[in-house]
Amino acid sequence: MTAALVCENLVKRYGDRTVVDDVGFRIEAGEAYGLLGPNGAGKSTTISMLVGLLPPDAGTVTVGGLDMATDPRAAKQLIGFVPQDIALYPELTARENLTFFGRLYGLPRRELGTRVEEVLDLVGLVDRGNDKVATYSGGMKRRTNIAAALLHRPQLLVLDEPTVGVDPQSRTAILDGVEALVADGMSLLYVSHYMEEVERVCTRVGIIDHGKIMADGSKRELVAELGGSDKVELVIDGDVTATVEKLSALEGVESAVAAGSQTVRLVATGSRHLLPQIIAAASSCAAVTGVEVVEPDLEAAFLHLTGNTLRD
Structure with missing residues (x-):
């Protein structure tokens, strides 16, 4: 047609x-x-x-x-x-x-x-x-x-x-x-x-x-532009700096940063499969009290490709 x-x-x-x-x-x-x-x-x-x-x-x-x-x-x-x-x-x-x-x-x-x-x-x-x-x-x-x-x-x-x-x-x-x-x-x-x-x-x-x-x-193809990266947020009770260093060394973790005195945010590829290793690594430095995983969506693809929030 x-x-x-x-x-x-x-x-x-x-x-x-x-x-x-x-x-x-x-x-x-x-x-x-x-x-x-x-x-x-x-x-x-x-x-x-x-x-x-x-x-x-x-x-x-x-x-x-x-x-x-x-x-x-x-x-x-x-x-x-x-x-x-x-x-x-x-x-x-x-x-x-x-x-x-x-x-x-x-x-x-x-x-x-x-x-x-x-x-x-x-x-x-x-x-x-x-x-x-x-x-x-x-x-x-x-x-x-x-x-x-x-x-x-x-x-x-x-x-x-x-x-x-x-x-x-x-x-x-x-x-x-x-x-x-x-x-x-x-x-x-x-x-x-x-x-x-x-x-x-x-x-x-x-x-x-x-x-x-x-x-x-x-949508699936655009999200794939992110390389399958997910956002993971851990709430911990313990040494944030040591936890960030430990998680940064894990294969599959692209970045890990402290986001406050009790929170670590990281970007990981295929985090659903990697999650047990993430929790185990964090637990060696601190007590993990909360976990949230955000998988890529169209908004994440948009921000990844444009580098912008919606703007005037």
């Missing part, structure tokens, strides 16, 4: 500053792909080029096999784009907004009314469809935005930070709806800095930082 999206060697510069630097990834038909990165990493600029809002200085974008540069109208018709900022007319009702956008998409008049009701039902807003968008909560506005993007039955849905500023109930409703769309076979590009959302919704993830794709793969 033709890939839903292929971008290659994308570059965008503003003066002497390169904000997107040789970015490339691929989304297969029916695949949910997450683009994860800290604020200022180049996510929004990349998305603007992918959906045809911003021309790249170099590189190519194809959507469903159509080149965004040479056939932009047809390529854009395959995309449903939900921007980070609400793109609705607040003084119109949800039905009026959707009818307007449906006409822009070129939906036949005989089909438009039915389709508006279908997408309102999909996002759970049929009962509020005749209320002005200005009266909606932030979560309801975002759900209406998603409904607008789905009107023309796109092949690829692009969501740019879809849960920013919404209440927990709306966030859950949005994520449930996105999962249902993916289960029905829709291709998805989910852009966020909320790792738990990307981990829940997407089967493959690209991590972007400083305008570059740092890694691309499944």
